[in-house]
Amino acid sequence: MLHFTCYSAVFGSILLLPLAAFGSGGPGGGGSDSYDVVLYSQSLAEQRDAVTAILENPQKYVPRIQQSLRDYPRLLRTDPTAAKRAVYISALLRDPSFPPILVKSLGSPEVLDDCIYACPVVFALTIQAYFGGWKLPTNLDSQLTTVGDLKAAIDYMPRISLKSGTIDDVVQGPGVEKHRKEIAGKTEEELIRLAGPMTSSGETRTFAAYALETSVSGSKNRIELYLLALNDFEDASSEYREAVYQSIFRAELATRQESPADSGPIYVGLIEDDRRELTLLAQGHNLPGHNLDDPVPSRNVVPYFVKNGARCEPIRELNQNLKWTIAFDGKNLG
Numbered sequence: 001m002l003h004f005t006c007y008s009a010v011f012g013s014i015l016l017l018p019l020a021a022f023g024s025g026g027p028g029g030g031g032s033d034s035y036d037v038v039l040y041s042q043s044l045a046e047q048r049d050a051v052t053a054i055l056e057n058p059q060k061y062v063p064r065i066q067q068s069l070r071d072y073p074r075l076l077r078t079d080p081t082a083a084k085r086a087v088y089i090s091a092l093l094r095d096p097s098f099p100p101i102l103v104k105s106l107g108s109p110e111v112l113d114d115c116i117y118a119c120p121v122v123f124a125l126t127i128q129a130y131f132g133g134w135k136l137p138t139n140l141d142s143q144l145t146t147v148g149d150l151k152a153a154i155d156y157m158p159r160i161s162l163k164s165g166t167i168d169d170v171v172q173g174p175g176v177e178k179h180r181k182e183i184a185g186k187t188e189e190e191l192i193r194l195a196g197p198m199t200s201s202g203e204t205r206t207f208a209a210y211a212l213e214t215s216v217s218g219s220k221n222r223i224e225l226y227l228l229a230l231n232d233f234e235d236a237s238s239e240y241r242e243a244v245y246q247s248i249f250r251a252e253l254a255t256r257q258e259s260p261a262d263s264g265p266i267y268v269g270l271i272e273d274d275r276r277e278l279t280l281l282a283q284g285h286n287l288p289g290h291n292l293d294d295p296v297p298s299r300n301v302v303p304y305f306v307k308n309g310a311r312c313e314p315i316r317e318l319n320q321n322l323k324w325t326i327a328f329d330g331k332n333l334g
Helices: 034-040 044-056 062-070 072-078 080-093 098-105 109-114 120-131 145-159 174-183 188-195 202-215 222-230 239-258 275-282
Strands: 266-272 300-308 311-314
Touching: 034 044, 034 062, 034 080, 044 080, 044 222, 062 072, 062 080, 062 098, 072 080, 072 098, 072 109, 080 098, 080 120, 080 222, 098 120, 109 120, 109 145, 120 145, 120 239, 174 188, 174 202, 188 202, 188 222, 202 239, 222 239
Parallel strands: none
Antiparallel strands: 266 300, 300 311
16 A cells, blocks of 8 residues: 655654553453453563463463453444454464354444444454455454455455665655664564564554565564564554555465465364165155255265364354365265
């Protein structure tokens, strides 16, 4: 996206930071676990360790994330930082149960107000749709701005390129020259540090994020980019947040290209037949209305596992139509 910036001297002097107690722990303090740390800690190191722990055992946290997503509109009023962090973690984990919950909030007044500019819900659903195999429901209210933004974001994804550019490709104005020396020649890791919460100037963070938006070409810092999202801040039109989102999209696209076999989730199911019907057919009896060349009437495919990247997890809920490939004894039967 191309931005034109003309920053006043006030920009960057104030950052809106979480009000939770410094370090790990939730509002009540004590007894915190990795999910509490992700939601409430201001320590980047603690957040990084917590995200790693969640990724190592995602199913342990899925029910709590589901509840946070159900409560998202309310949490936007009472604890917006924790609310948005829950959505970002849902995008990173990509459990198939998350989108049906999130999509229900698209018409919420709180979410509509938050999504005037780039917002976590549209970002997370875009990730789920393009990288997680989720299908956009056809019955969404097209009059909602959130639905229009989501469709536009999904349609835009195939046009993202990993070709490296310059900051001038996405932003113009006097602010570019002011910060050019500050970001010129920086590695991706250095830009991430500069865009992160340890940098006190919001303006500097934003221009570092602009540079990332045009330069991320691999997946090695994907988690670090999500940590930038966890620690986003409010500016006039969510320019910082939008630049971080574009950087994450590039990292996710690089992940797909680097591991084409893992470009999307693989669902594993078992074919289940009614044994009574099979017995009757084996004894030479036909079933009413059944053609002997067709499967038995009560045959079902029961989803059991989903392989997403390197993780293989039990399926808790599957709300989409799938085309199955039948395999037996290591052979693809079509």
